[in-house]
Amino acid sequence: MPQKSRRSFHSQFTISGLWEHQDESQLQVQELSAEEEKWASVMEVDDEKERNESKGVDGENFNLKLDLPMIGDLFEMCKSFCGPRNLSILFYTILRYLGLSWRRADDLLRSIGANTCETAHKWAEIFISGDIEIFQAEGRGAAKAFAIKSCSRKLADFTAVDLANFIDTTFYELTQTSKLNDTLVRSIESCRLDLRR
Known part of the structure; x- marks a missing residue:
């Protein structure tokens, strides 16, 4: 089981009320790796200030409502724009x-449905x-042409799965990478949403 991210550790630490028990919090800080320890000290803030800032309009804690599937849904919505x-x-x-x-960033990106760290690092x-010209040139248009060609055939057996597989193979051909999983x-x-448009 992978370790918790700094953000989830910090959220759990803040929510559970461990800041009131100095002995327990000191034990947990000692268990952190060097990287997490650095961020734990940076992320510690005054309890009252944090409680006031993290409460929404209705007074409920924002961190209690936030989870990875929700972030993934937000990512899917934003994906349609850019x-x-x-x-x-x-x-x-x-x-x-x-x-x-790198490993934790890759886990987070995969869990919300984004590209892998390898792909993101290459483009970064x-x-x-x-x-900039190479960065902005996406080589797109083939998926739309494939969908139009497939839908115009007499046989109506074109599905979102076909489009997703076509995009997958075309992506690996364009980027000249191999598929790992x-x-x-x-x-x-998302292909089903594209076909509805």
């Missing part, structure tokens, strides 16, 4: 800037190097 690649690169660069390890390197680059649900 694309999964750009969002994945943005999340990846922010997580790495904040000091999150292109952006940092200043090749069975997950699709673009989920079947």
Whole structure:
């Protein structure tokens, strides 16, 4: 079982009321790795201030309502506006800037349905190097042409799964990478949404 992220540890630490018990909090801080210890000291704030800032309009704690599936849903909504690649690169660069390890950033990105760290790192390197033309050129349009061609056939056997598989194979051809697991680059649900548009 992977270790908890700093953010979930901090949320659990704050919510559980361990700040009142100095002995228990000192034991937990000692159990942290060097990286987590650095962030635990940075993230500690005054209890009253944190309680006041984290409460929403209705007075309930915001952190209690927040979970990874909800973040994944928000990611899916934002993906329709600017694309999964750009969002994945943005999340990846922010997580790495904040000091999150590659492995933990990859786990987080995978859990919300974003691109892997390997892909995001490759595109972040292109952006940092200043090749804006390469960064913005996506080679898109083939999925739309594939969907139109498949729907115009006499046989109506075209599904969102077909589109997702086509996008998956085309992605790996364009990026010249190999597929490591069975997950699709673009989920079947998002392809179904694309076909409804």
